[in-house]
Amino acid sequence: MNEIILSTQKLCKTFSSQGNQQHILKNLDLNIYRGDFTVIMGPSGAGKSTLLYALSGMDKPTLGTIQFSNKIISDLSNDQLAIFRRQHCGFVFQQIYLLDTMSVMDNVMAAGLLLSHNRKDILNRAIQLFKSVGLPKSCWSQFSSQLSGGEAQRAGIVRALINQPEIIFADEPTGQLNSASSTDVLNTLTKVNQLGQSIIMVTHDLQSARRGNRILYLQDGVIRGECHLGPYQPNNQKRHELLTSFLIEMGW
Numbered sequence: 394m395n396e397i398i399l400s401t402q403k404l405c406k407t408f409s410s411q412g413n414q415q416h417i418l419k420n421l422d423l424n425i426y427r428g429d430f431t432v433i434m435g436p437s438g439a440g441k442s443t444l445l446y447a448l449s450g451m452d453k454p455t456l457g458t459i460q461f462s463n464k465i466i467s468d469l470s471n472d473q474l475a476i477f478r479r480q481h482c483g484f485v486f487q488q489i490y491l492l493d494t495m496s497v498m499d500n501v502m503a504a505g506l507l508l509s510h511n512r513k514d515i516l517n518r519a520i521q522l523f524k525s526v527g528l529p530k531s532c533w534s535q536f537s538s539q540l541s542g543g544e545a546q547r548a549g550i551v552r553a554l555i556n557q558p559e560i561i562f563a564d565e566p567t568g569q570l571n572s573a574s575s576t577d578v579l580n581t582l583t584k585v586n587q588l589g590q591s592i593i594m595v596t597h598d599l600q601s602a603r604r605g606n607r608i609l610y611l612q613d614g615v616i617r618g619e620c621h622l623g624p625y626q627p628n629n630q631k632r633h634e635l636l637t638s639f640l641i642e643m644g645w
């Protein structure tokens with residue numbers, strides 16, 4: 394069994410609005426393993442993003458604990474959580490939040506300089522990452538608005554990776570992309586996972602979900618089921634069938 398990188402104990406998240414309480418996450422006990430490509434699926438409104446935000450320290454749970462390696466992060470102050478996120482987490486969202494007032498290289502450099510002052514090291518690492526995600530050199534000096542959606546998202550992945558995070562949190566990373574760009578982005582995520590990067594991804598999309606080796610199904614505030622697909626292999630019919638029958642069983 395792989396090492397547990399992230400775990401929750403009795404995790405609850407409740408939102409209150411206009412006197413109504415909505416219990417979104419209910420006593421969740423969950424382990425996430427280092428090196429896995431974990432996918433969170435479930436019906437709309439099930440709390441998938443809420444869970445991702447809690448796991449990554451972007452939001453605090455109402456009750457329960459979250460442990461990252463051996464450290465309890467659910468007790469940290471907002472400032473401490475910001476440091477935790479910067480040091481350990483990378484984020485890839487549906488909306489690509491690259492600043493359009495600077496080149497994509499400068500976006501990546503700016504993220505890297507938050508943790509290190511060694512500009513030369515960061516630059517070398519950025520170049521290596523841009524190459525590994527297949528983003529041609531001509532793109533590096535462009536603004537994100539000058540790139541295709543897929544190119545911009547791959548630049549976003551480089552930015553997420555620049556500080557060598559222990560986990561990448563991805564929330565519908567292909568949600569705004571056409572099919573070809575989605576494939577490029579998914580290939581990139583698959584590649585970085587194969588190099589050992591732990592990834593947790595929320596998605597509605599079957600093509601995206603297939604990239605995971607472990608699929609969790611969140612419903613009514615709990616993990617209703619999980620499915621182990623093993624490492625991603627393109628065109629592996631057995632994996633596809635396993636995932637499809639799991640999702641049918643879950644009522645997806």
Ligand SMILES: Nc1ncnc2c1ncn2[C@@H]1O[C@H](COP(=O)(O)OP(=O)(O)OP(=O)(O)O)[C@@H](O)[C@H]1O
Pocket residue numbers: 408409410415417435436437438439440441442443444597
């Ligand atoms: N900050 C908030 N304040 C109040 N309610 C919230 C807040 N964030 C999320 N919710 C509610 O929590 C529920 C779960 O939202 P969440 O975005 O986590 O679901 P999801 O499973 O990711 O949905 P989708 O698949 O549609 O993106 C929704 O009913 C949502 O309205």
